[in-house]
Amino acid sequence: MSPEQKEDDRADENIVDEADADTQDENDVQEETDIDPVSRLEAENAELREKLLRMAAENQNTRKRLVKQQQDAHKYRHQDILRDLAEVIDNFERAIVSSTDSRDFDTFHEGILMIEKQFSGMLAERYGLERIGVEGEPFDPAAHEAMMMEESPDVENESVKQVYQAGYRLHDRVLRPAKVVVWKPAQTEDAGDGDNQESK
Numbered sequence: 001m002s003p004e005q006k007e008d009d010r011a012d013e014n015i016v017d018e019a020d021a022d023t024q025d026e027n028d029v030q031e032e033t034d035i036d037p038v039s040r041l042e043a044e045n046a047e048l049r050e051k052l053l054r055m056a057a058e059n060q061n062t063r064k065r066l067v068k069q070q071q072d073a074h075k076y077r078h079q080d081i082l083r084d085l086a087e088v089i090d091n092f093e094r095a096i097v098s099s100t101d102s103r104d105f106d107t108f109h110e111g112i113l114m115i116e117k118q119f120s121g122m123l124a125e126r127y128g129l130e131r132i133g134v135e136g137e138p139f140d141p142a143a144h145e146a147m148m149m150e151e152s153p154d155v156e157n158e159s160v161k162q163v164y165q166a167g168y169r170l171h172d173r174v175l176r177p178a179k180v181v182v183w184k185p186a187q188t189e190d191a192g193d194g195d196n197q198e199s200k
Contacts, residue, residue, distance in 0.1 A: 084122055091115045132167035133178030136162055143167060145177040151186040158184045 030170060099108035123129040128183045129162030132143050139146065139158035147164055
């Protein structure tokens with residue numbers, strides 16, 4: 001066989017080998033194309049499942065944290081005013097100890113008045129609690145509960161004569177009306193005569 005024929009045979013073998021390689025590559029690509037969508041979907045499904053589980057866990061933790069915060073807010077909602085009340089209790093205890101040692105009623109009475117003033121001032125300044133019911137102020141049915149009405153020729157409008165029990169207002173809301181005795185203007189004899197004449 002001549003060198004030229006051998007060269008041609010080698011060229012033909014290379015062509016066949018290349019053709020076989022191309023065919024194998026096409027088969028591999030076809031197999032990958034057949035497998036990749038399923039694998040990809042499974043991987044995406046697993047990833048989405050993991051994300052959903054993580055989100056569910058985060059939501060549950062958030063809900064538990066909010067419930068805990070609400071419980072704490074309810075449990076400790078009075079802590080500010082109770083802390084201030086503790087100071088008032090301290091003052092009462094000091095007054096009791098002082099009066100026990102001295103047996104001085106006047107000093108004890110003065111101490112009690114100071115504690116009441118401090119207590120009322122603290123409630124008004126820090127919490128907006130206003131005392132209702134002062135003798136001589138105009139009668140207000142929204143803020144006063146009339147326990148008794150008495151006539152007086154000295155008043156032109158209904159007013160508070162006496163306070164039985166103080167009331168309290170929190171900001172603009174009446175927590176408890178004051179129980180009071182009310183002065184009301186006395187009816188004049190002229191008005192009574194006029195009524196009698198009308199009745200005739």
